[in-house]
Amino acid sequence: MEACRGARRFWLKRIAALGLLAGVAGRHALASYDAQALRERVSGYWRARSESDLAAAYEFYAPAFRKQYTRGQFLSQFQRLLRFPPSRFRIEETKMMADGMTARVRVHLVVKQEFVDKELEVESFAEEDWVLDDGTWWKRNEVFVPNV
Numbered sequence: 001m002e003a004c005r006g007a008r009r010f011w012l013k014r015i016a017a018l019g020l021l022a023g024v025a026g027r028h029a030l031a032s033y034d035a036q037a038l039r040e041r042v043s044g045y046w047r048a049r050s051e052s053d054l055a056a057a058y059e060f061y062a063p064a065f066r067k068q069y070t071r072g073q074f075l076s077q078f079q080r081l082l083r084f085p086p087s088r089f090r091i092e093e094t095k096m097m098a099d100g101m102t103a104r105v106r107v108h109l110v111v112k113q114e115f116v117d118k119e120l121e122v123e124s125f126a127e128e129d130w131v132l133d134d135g136t137w138w139k140r141n142e143v144f145v146p147n148v
Contacts, residue, residue, distance in 0.1 A: 035094055038130060041137040042105050046089045052082050062131055062138035078142060084111045084122075092125070101132045102140070 041060060048056035058066070058074050069077065088110040095104045107126045112119055129140040 038094055038103055038105070038137045039091055042091055042094075042107065042128075042130065042139075043089075045139055046086065046107060046109075049081065050086045050089065052085045054078065054082060057081070060139050061142065062133065062140050065139075065141050077144065081142070084113070086110060087112045087121070097129075103130045103132070103137070104128070105130055 045057055045060040048054075048060070054075055055071065058071055061074075066074075086109040090108045092106040092108050093104075094106075096102075097104060105128050107128065109124045109126060111122045111124065113122055114120075130137045131140050132138075
């Protein structure tokens with residue numbers, strides 16, 4: 001009976017060790033995602049936004065979002081995205097989420113605004129989720145707010 005318990009403990013320890021190794025390998029896989037490809041896609045999106053090119057920006061949205069909003073609907077219903085085009089932007093951080101298919105991206109934005117006789121620079125941050133689908137990073141969505 002004692003030999004059976006000893007063998008059982010032996011195998012339970014081995015299984016636990018393999019699980020620990022698999023967890024470490026999984027975290028390494030998440031950490032080694034292609035951050036450069038993600039940064040290029042995010043930069044392309046914000047470049048389109050800074051050039052007030054809503055049609056080009058639309059192409060960076062996830063297929064699920066583009067099924068929900070056709071190009072025509074997007075161009076008419078999301079005009080608010082043109083109100084404050086950033087004059088500069090910088091990707092501050094990319095962080096892979098636990099699902100291994102979503103990255104949270106923090107972008108630092110600078111918008112120039114005319115106020116009385118001065119040009120002001122207003123700084124802001126955007127946090128966005130980008131999803132990996134079939135090897136391409138896509139901006140997950142955009143919150144619909146009626147054009148005001």
